[in-house]
Amino acid sequence: xxxxxxxxxxxxxxxxxxxKHLMITTVTGQFNVISATLSADDETFQHASVSFTADVxxxxxxxxxxxxxxxxxxxxxxxxxxxxxFEATGFNAKSGKVKGNLTIKGITQPVELDVEFxxxxxxxxxxxxxGFSITGKINxxxxxxxxxxxxxxxxxxxxxxxxxxxxxxxxxxx
Numbered sequence: 001x002x003x004x005x006x007x008x009x010x011x012x013x014x015x016x017x018x019x020k021h022l023m024i025t026t027v028t029g030q031f032n033v034i035s036a037t038l039s040a041d042d043e044t045f046q047h048a049s050v051s052f053t054a055d056v057x058x059x060x061x062x063x064x065x066x067x068x069x070x071x072x073x074x075x076x077x078x079x080x081x082x083x084x085x086f087e088a089t090g091f092n093a094k095s096g097k098v099k100g101n102l103t104i105k106g107i108t109q110p111v112e113l114d115v116e117f118x119x120x121x122x123x124x125x126x127x128x129x130x131g132f133s134i135t136g137k138i139n140x141x142x143x144x145x146x147x148x149x150x151x152x153x154x155x156x157x158x159x160x161x162x163x164x165x166x167x168x169x170x171x172x173x174x
Contacts, residue, residue: 004043006130006170008036008052013168015054019140020159022151029070031084033058038130038170043120045130050088050098057082074147081105093117098134104143111138113164128172136164 016030033055040048056078059070071078081104088100093115102111113136120130140146140162149157 003039003041005173006038006040007173008034008038009129009169009171010034012129013166015052015166015168016164018163018165020161022157023155023159027061027066029059029061029067031055031058032060036168036170043130045091045093045117048088048091048093050086050091050100052086054084055082056084075145077105086111091115102138102143104145107143109138109142111136130170130172132166132168132170134164134166134168138162138164 010033013034013036014030015034016028018026018028021027031054034053036050036052038045038048038050040046056076057071059067059076059078061067061070070076073080076084084102084104086100086102088098089110090097090099092098096115096117097112098115099110099112101108113134116133118131118133120128123129139160141160147158148160151157
């Protein structure tokens with residue numbers, strides 16, 4: 001069976017992260033410039049291969065000062081490491097899991113994310129689309145994102161745990 005190739009539809013996709021701040025509230029951010037490809041044997045997406053890239057300089061937390069700090073060497077070091085990537089090493093739509101290698105700041109670590117396959121549908125212009133919801137959690141310090149500040153009352157300014165949330169839509173390539 002011939003493989004089908006799919007490209008991310010960035011206008012109908014979003015990749016977000018959520019991090020506790022001051023141990024009491026959650027800050028949400030996203031990457032505004034993302035791309036991904038998916039290759040599959042069929043539309044069940046069993047054992048599909050996935051490749052994802054985010055432009056670190058497109059990080060957006062709705063606060064310019066915080067975004068600047070996240071782009072600095074304290075966190076992502078966007079000048080030296082302009083993108084983060086994910087390459088799937090195992091994808092199984094039926095089990096709802098994708099395993100792969102996440103690279104941030106030149107450091108590659110294995111991760112496992114939960115995937116909900118939402119189905120395939122045609123848009124009004126005849127394009128075949130596939131949708132997925134992806135969630136997971138990582139410890140940011142494993143990728144050298146270790147900056148923090150202790151709080152006077154105990155705890156730290158920024159949680160080490162980062163929740164990942166993605167709503168992605170792919171369009172089948174001719």
